[in-house]
Amino acid sequence: MNREEVFKRILDAAFRVHTELGAGLLESAYEECLYYELKLLGLHVDRQKALPVMYKEVKLDAGYRIDLLVENCVVIELKAVESLNDVHFAQILTYLKLSKCKLGLLVNFNVRHLKDGIKRIVF
Secondary structure (H helix, E strand, C coil): CCCCHHHHHHHHHHHHHHHHHHCCCCCHHHHHHHHHHHCCCCCCCCCEECEEEEEEEEECCCCCCCEEECCCCEEEECCCCCCCCCHHHHHHHHHHHHHHHCEEEEEEEECCHHHHHHEEEEE
C-alpha cells in the first residue's frame, strides 16, 4: 500500500470517529478511537511513539512523542482545540523532520465539520 492509500484510509477513519463522537472531548479520547479504527483497517500504527532528537551525533530523549505513526510513513498530530495556530503547524513539521517522514496530518477534532479541522502537511 502506498502512502496516498494510507492517507486516504486515515482520513476515512478520522471522519468515522468525528461522526460518532462529535466535538468537545479530550484529545486522548479521539486518539484512542482513531487508533482503534486504524487497527481495524489492518494498518500498522504506533501510538505515542518516542521521537529522539539527534544533536551533534548524540541521541537525546527530549520527551517528543508522535501521537500516531501509521505504516511508518504518515505522522498524525491530533488536537482538540478552539483553533489551530502556528505552533501546531511548527510541531508537526518538527515531527516530520525528526522522523524523516514526508507526509503528516494535523487533525483538530474540536470543530463542527471535520473537513475544517484537517490539514495535510508535506515536508
